[in-house]
Amino acid sequence: MALQAQQQHDDVCVVVPLFNERTVVGDVVRDLRTAFPLVVVVDDGSTDDSAAVARDAGALVVQHPINLGQGAALQTGIEAALRLGARYVVTFDSDGQHQRTDAEAMVERLRADEADVVFGSRFLDSRTRPGLVKRLVLRAAIVYSNLTTGVHLSDTHNGLRALNRRAASALSIRQNRMAHASEIIEQVGHARLRWVEHPVHILYTDYSRSKGQSVFNAVNILTEMIYR
Amino acid sequence: MLIKLLLLVAIAAVFVLGLRAPSGARHLALRRVSVLLAAALAALSVLFPDAWNAIAEFVGVGRGTDLLLYGLIVAFLLYMVTTYRRFRDMEQQITLLARRIAVDETLPRAAAVPPPGPKPAAGGSPAQDTAEGEASGADGR
Numbered sequence: 208m209a210l211q212a213q214q215q216h217d218d219v220c221v222v223v224p225l226f227n228e229r230t231v232v233g234d235v236v237r238d239l240r241t242a243f244p245l246v247v248v249v250d251d252g253s254t255d256d257s258a259a260v261a262r263d264a265g266a267l268v269v270q271h272p273i274n275l276g277q278g279a280a281l282q283t284g285i286e287a288a289l290r291l292g293a294r295y296v297v298t299f300d301s302d303g304q305h306q307r308t309d310a311e312a313m314v315e316r317l318r319a320d321e322a323d324v325v326f327g328s329r330f331l332d333s334r335t336r337p338g339l340v341k342r343l344v345l346r347a348a349i350v351y352s353n354l355t356t357g358v359h360l361s362d363t364h365n366g367l368r369a370l371n372r373r374a375a376s377a378l379s380i381r382q383n384r385m386a387h388a389s390e391i392i393e394q395v396g397h398a399r400l401r402w403v404e405h406p407v408h409i410l411y412t413d414y415s416r417s418k419g420q421s422v423f424n425a426v427n428i429l430t431e432m433i434y435r
Numbered sequence: 436m437l438i439k440l441l442l443l444v445a446i447a448a449v450f451v452l453g454l455r456a457p458s459g460a461r462h463l464a465l466r467r468v469s470v471l472l473a474a475a476l477a478a479l480s481v482l483f484p485d486a487w488n489a490i491a492e493f494v495g496v497g498r499g500t501d502l503l504l505y506g507l508i509v510a511f512l513l514y515m516v517t518t519y520r521r522f523r524d525m526e527q528q529i530t531l532l533a534r535r536i537a538v539d540e541t542l543p544r545a546a547a548v549p550p551p552g553p554k555p556a557a558g559g560s561p562a563q564d565t566a567e568g569e570a571s572g573a574d575g576r
Binding site: 249267268269270271272273275279282283286287290291381383433 | 454526527529530533534536537538540541542
């Protein structure tokens with residue numbers, strides 16, 4: 208069963224940006240590998256042994272010599288995936304908040320050629336329950352992104368995306384830190400790629416909450432978008 | 436008052452300059468010319484200290500010293516914005532460099548590029564060769 212699934216998805220490369228997540232990344236990679244044989248973990252200069260944990264779990268680890276930020280790690284992962292000849296690229300967070308089954312369903316939609324890009328959205332159904340502040344910040348980000356990018360999404364800051372090769376080649380993320388989420392959407396709009404949204408479940412564990420993005424990040428993102 | 440208009444225009448100019456990417460030679464030339472101008476102004480101020488009071492009165496500021504302070508603030512703003520830009524550019528270059536190192540280290544380019552022409556099987560692992568060939572094929576699409 209697992210083997211069959213692997214054969215099904217051997218043209219997929221899952222890109223996982225990683226920075227100091229040693230406690231969870233092993234499980235994330237092992238779980239991903241039950242469906243996707245090729246998992247590229249981009250270690251963004253972690254100061255702990257996250258990279259070794261990911262490698263032991265069966266991931267192909269690409270290591271930034273210095274910490275550059277999540278956007279930079281994603282772009283590195285996408286370039287590695289393209290060099291490996293992947294037909295589909297999935298971006299997946301390393302902290303365990305995404306579901307492998309969501310990723311599989313999103314790849315299936317790409318295979319059906321429904322779109323070039325499938326964006327995960329936590330707001331298309333009621334499974335995900337973010338806190339009030341988080342919801343307000345995300346809503347503000349969504350309004351801003353929809354206004355500036357011309358791509359109207361229900362969830363603009365979701366790390367789970369699936370891209371076909373054409374879309375992955377069209378991306379060139381220059382925002383090293385958090386503004387990359389808006390930048391990806393902008394480039395998808397600019398390259399006139401076909402996109403759809405797919406309902407995904409974000410698991411807010413105590414762990415992810417403790418690492419979660421603070422409201423200050425919204426300010427940083429806005430500055431990076433203006434002074435790019 | 437004239438000074439209010441001047442200062443607001445200067446602040447707006449600083450903001451807009453920050454939005455635009457500094458373009459190589461022209462940007463560098465502008466920086467150098469402004470350094471020269473600043474030096475000339477400083478020398479002139481030493482020779483003719485009363486000139487600042489006259490200019491200040493003309494634009495509607497109390498004293499020449501105040502005018503200098505306003506000018507300094509605007510100059511500092513400009514410095515801040517252009518320095519931020521320069522750091523962003525440098526960061527971008529470092530990113531490209533680090534990415535190249537990271538990807539090349541794990542996936543040497545030679546492995547991804549198809550061998551020129553059909554290569555006779557020279558031992559090794561044929562399964563791996565095929566996989567690489569397919570990968571490169573997809574790469575060319």
